[in-house]
Amino acid sequence: MEVSRIRALRGPNLWSRNTAIEAIVACDDLECSIDQLPPLEPRLRARFPQLGLLRPEGDEGTVSMAHVLERVALLLQAHAGCRVTFSRTAATIEPGVFQVVVEYTEEAVGRLALELAEQLCVAAREDTAFDLANALHRLRELDEDIRLGPSTGSIVHAAVTRNIPYRRLTQGSMVQFGWGSRQRRIQAAETDRTNAISESIAQDKDLTKMLLDAAGVPVPFGRTVSSAEDAWAAAQELGGPVVVKPRDGSQGRGVAVNIETRERVTAAYAAAADISRDVIVERYIPGHDFRLLVVGDTLVAAARRDPPQVSGDGVHTVRQLVDRVNQDPLRGDGHATSLTKIRIDDIAIATLAKQGYTVDSIPSAGARVVLRNNANLSTGGSATDVTDEVHPELAARAVTAARMIGLDLCGVDVVAETMHLPLEEQRGAIVEINAAPGLRMHLTPSFGKGRAVGEAIIANMFADGEDGRIPVVAVAGTNGKTTTVRLTAHLLGQDGTRVGMTNSDGVYIGARRIDTGDCSGPRSARSVLAHPDVDAAVLETARGGILREGLAFDRCNVAVVTNIGMGDHLGLGYISTVEDLAVVKRVIVQYVQPSGYAVLNAADPIVAEMAASCPGGIVFFALDGQHPRMTTHRARGGRVVYRDGQHLVAAQGSKTERIALADIPLTRGGSIAFQVENAMAAIGAAWALETPWAHVRQGLKTFVNDAATAPGRFNVFDYRGATIIADYGHNPDAIAALVQAVEAMPAARRSVVISGAGDRRDEDIRRQTEILGEAFDDVLLYEDQCQRGRADGEVIALLREGLRHASRTAYSTEINGEFVAIDTALARLQAGDLCLILVDQVEEALAHIAMRVAEAGA
Numbered sequence: 001m002e003v004s005r006i007r008a009l010r011g012p013n014l015w016s017r018n019t020a021i022e023a024i025v026a027c028d029d030l031e032c033s034i035d036q037l038p039p040l041e042p043r044l045r046a047r048f049p050q051l052g053l054l055r056p057e058g059d060e061g062t063v064s065m066a067h068v069l070e071r072v073a074l075l076l077q078a079h080a081g082c083r084v085t086f087s088r089t090a091a092t093i094e095p096g097v098f099q100v101v102v103e104y105t106e107e108a109v110g111r112l113a114l115e116l117a118e119q120l121c122v123a124a125r126e127d128t129a130f131d132l133a134n135a136l137h138r139l140r141e142l143d144e145d146i147r148l149g150p151s152t153g154s155i156v157h158a159a160v161t162r163n164i165p166y167r168r169l170t171q172g173s174m175v176q177f178g179w180g181s182r183q184r185r186i187q188a189a190e191t192d193r194t195n196a197i198s199e200s201i202a203q204d205k206d207l208t209k210m211l212l213d214a215a216g217v218p219v220p221f222g223r224t225v226s227s228a229e230d231a232w233a234a235a236q237e238l239g240g241p242v243v244v245k246p247r248d249g250s251q252g253r254g255v256a257v258n259i260e261t262r263e264r265v266t267a268a269y270a271a272a273a274d275i276s277r278d279v280i281v282e283r284y285i286p287g288h289d290f291r292l293l294v295v296g297d298t299l300v301a302a303a304r305r306d307p308p309q310v311s312g313d314g315v316h317t318v319r320q321l322v323d324r325v326n327q328d329p330l331r332g333d334g335h336a337t338s339l340t341k342i343r344i345d346d347i348a349i350a351t352l353a354k355q356g357y358t359v360d361s362i363p364s365a366g367a368r369v370v371l372r373n374n375a376n377l378s379t380g381g382s383a384t385d386v387t388d389e390v391h392p393e394l395a396a397r398a399v400t401a402a403r404m405i406g407l408d409l410c411g412v413d414v415v416a417e418t419m420h421l422p423l424e425e426q427r428g429a430i431v432e433i434n435a436a437p438g439l440r441m442h443l444t445p446s447f448g449k450g451r452a453v454g455e456a457i458i459a460n461m462f463a464d465g466e467d468g469r470i471p472v473v474a475v476a477g478t479n480g481k482t483t484t485v486r487l488t489a490h491l492l493g494q495d496g497t498r499v500g501m502t503n504s505d506g507v508y509i510g511a512r513r514i515d516t517g518d519c520s521g522p523r524s525a526r527s528v529l530a531h532p533d534v535d536a537a538v539l540e541t542a543r544g545g546i547l548r549e550g551l552a553f554d555r556c557n558v559a560v561v562t563n564i565g566m567g568d569h570l571g572l573g574y575i576s577t578v579e580d581l582a583v584v585k586r587v588i589v590q591y592v593q594p595s596g597y598a599v600l601n602a603a604d605p606i607v608a609e610m611a612a613s614c615p616g617g618i619v620f621f622a623l624d625g626q627h628p629r630m631t632t633h634r635a636r637g638g639r640v641v642y643r644d645g646q647h648l649v650a651a652q653g654s655k656t657e658r659i660a661l662a663d664i665p666l667t668r669g670g671s672i673a674f675q676v677e678n679a680m681a682a683i684g685a686a687w688a689l690e691t692p693w694a695h696v697r698q699g700l701k702t703f704v705n706d707a708a709t710a711p712g713r714f715n716v717f718d719y720r721g722a723t724i725i726a727d728y729g730h731n732p733d734a735i736a737a738l739v740q741a742v743e744a745m746p747a748a749r750r751s752v753v754i755s756g757a758g759d760r761r762d763e764d765i766r767r768q769t770e771i772l773g774e775a776f777d778d779v780l781l782y783e784d785q786c787q788r789g790r791a792d793g794e795v796i797a798l799l800r801e802g803l804r805h806a807s808r809t810a811y812s813t814e815i816n817g818e819f820v821a822i823d824t825a826l827a828r829l830q831a832g833d834l835c836l837i838l839v840d841q842v843e844e845a846l847a848h849i850a851m852r853v854a855e856a857g858a
Helices: 040-045 065-079 107-126 133-148 150-161 196-203 205-214 228-239 260-272 320-326 345-353 392-405 454-462 481-495 522-529 545-550 580-584 607-613 628-635 673-688 693-702 732-743 762-772 794-802 819-828 842-857
Strands: 003-008 020-026 088-091 097-103 164-166 174-177 184-187 222-225 240-247 258-259 281-284 288-295 299-307 309-311 366-369 382-385 409-416 429-435 470-474 499-503 506-509 512-516 538-542 556-561 592-601 617-624 637-646 645-652 653-662 713-721 724-725 750-754 778-782 811-815 832-837
Touching: 020 065, 020 107, 040 107, 040 732, 065 088, 065 097, 065 107, 065 133, 065 607, 088 164, 088 713, 097 107, 150 164, 150 174, 150 454, 164 196, 174 832, 184 454, 184 512, 184 762, 196 392, 196 429, 196 617, 205 222, 205 281, 205 429, 222 228, 222 481, 228 240, 240 260, 260 281, 260 345, 288 392, 288 454, 299 392, 299 454, 309 693, 320 693, 392 409, 392 429, 470 481, 470 673, 481 538, 499 522, 506 522, 512 522, 512 637, 522 538, 538 819, 545 580, 545 653, 556 617, 556 673, 580 607, 592 607, 592 673, 607 617, 607 673, 617 628, 637 673, 645 673, 645 732, 645 832, 653 693, 673 693, 673 732, 713 842, 724 732, 724 842, 732 832, 750 762, 750 819, 762 778, 762 794, 778 819, 794 811, 811 819, 819 842
Parallel strands: 470 538, 470 556, 499 538, 556 592, 592 617, 617 637, 724 832, 750 778, 750 832, 778 811
Antiparallel strands: 003 020, 020 097, 088 097, 164 174, 174 184, 222 281, 240 258, 240 281, 288 299, 288 409, 299 382, 309 366, 409 429, 499 506, 506 512, 637 645, 645 653, 713 724
16 A cells, blocks of 8 residues: 555545545555455454444445545544544545545644554554554644644634634644634734733733732732842731742742741742742732633633642552642643643642641641642642622722733732622732733633633624625636636725735735735635735635645635636546536535625536535526526526627626626627626626626726736737737637637738647647647747646647648747747738737746837837
């Protein structure tokens, strides 16, 4: 068994809406059916007892080693604690070669699971050892290390429940919610509205206390000290027990409470000074440690925190009791679990000594042994929910404290005897304000019910009814995608909407191009959806990107499919027929949101059938308004766009909008049929987004299809009385459409300059010149700069074969180099001639043509 071409499908894809690892798996003759390897299954089960059924009950199909790999990779993740359920194995057209798809929740975990599954399968076949426990441990450890922690995870879960899209921006806890100009971001429990100055104030405990005191909020008295001697002097000034803590610490690090002797103050100062240059000594306030969570102007949760402790049994030592408590599966080493393991360190040893214990002492039965005086969960403490007990005046004090510091989300630490009384009535105080507070104690407290703090945070970030989404239009098809994308973006931008656009020429934010090259894949789409200056996105969604990585979005408002034709990279990626291709292009239709629309070419039966896969409505378009699909759809109240003489008509029931083709320069008065279809597709997309018709008309009238606006899309030049047309058509269907367009344009003699893309099938390359040979007098062949895997001269030879039986072409010329071919063709032109130039290096070729045109006019 050989595993190759491993891909991560990071969005909705050909197989499902789940993220997944896809791999190509080649099996030898025996491995194509495990029935030919009788010892294999028992060996698998011996190494992986949780394997379950390899063949579903009642399924008589053949199970290959690829199917086994799929099953094992999924179950290894599931038994490591990952929430995965989907996997699939599909045979390709190559005998013994399969596509294996396995869902993942974290990409690195999915990749490791596939690697370990392959090792297990090989071990079973070769009858060698496999360490299942270690494999599960590696997966579990990796998953815990890279997955979102419980605090961030709760916010993400709340966003998903609200239908707000999210994207993890880093391997840490920075997450984007929503898209474009409606996006918001968080990092852990901080939001993009968390003021940096406010966060700095919260880290400065002395400054925090001063501001809270000025606001009339009860705080403990104390001051900053500069040495151990100064710390002891401050403790004497305050009288009674004190708290020693770093001025800008967090998570309870370096905090010592309820200390009185000089020796302990000196030791506490040293511990705090290791964390912060400045150390605070303040009066110790007796009572319980409470954490109040404030979101916006509301107290949403409160918990009493108890220090890490064990209960003696008269048999075990303190160390053994701690080990027993740490075996609780809810306790971990970091923040991935609800609780943190209790640590035995210098602070714990000192705390034990104060109680008369060492780590090897055996406390009597029922004795309470405290390991730390502070109650932070990060040091092993526990939490009890007390949200329902908080007195309204105490809650108001917490909100006031948060507002005084300027934090939209914070943890307010309170020391008091109870939550039932105002702070002033019990001599309680707010001792600290925490930016980026941990949420674990509120989500899954040790005792009491969890609180919906993630939902509260999302509700504070997004108003009711808001989902952070901007309108998204996805465009797919064989031909016309880029022009349809450009025109749709132009129509949407008529009211000042800032439109982000991706296509095969680049990434655009408004009129500004921020990336170049073929940008029709998911990486470019994600960059648009992450841009803060984008109010709507129009995304060319190519076949290759869907196969490589899936979609960049979970759903779109509008999916446009222009057509499905031959020659669109057939034979690549196990896509060998137009039906296979349609399944790929259909993905954008499957992920239209229920309130959205698919805009489909009714005259293309393969495209029209995609309507059955759309969760939303349908807009059909076709040149023929009387096409049966069009009339039936309209009769049922559906939306249609069609040509009626010299007008385009958008109709729904009895309501119609008519737009003169003379007012759509793109179509050259309706003479270019494929541009008419592109215009109808763009009109359908704008209509689906309820764009005002006045804006649609204005956009159609002002869209310019020149080399600067739509490079390589039927760009027309005048050259010494002859007509030059430059286009990027590169498959038989595009060539046929171009031929139809140029035949509608008068010309004394017609010539064409063409090369061929090497990554097409032989028959598709030949077919291009077969079509051209019936329509042009002269054909000039040149070789692309990049042959895309072909040997020199191989593409030219195929193009020459296509001309073998040409009925019109008088002669053909073979030229070495695109620019030389262009110059040769231009030198032959006479007034009244027409030359179609099928460009390869689009921008460079267009610049060369423009230079020659300028020279001719000089």
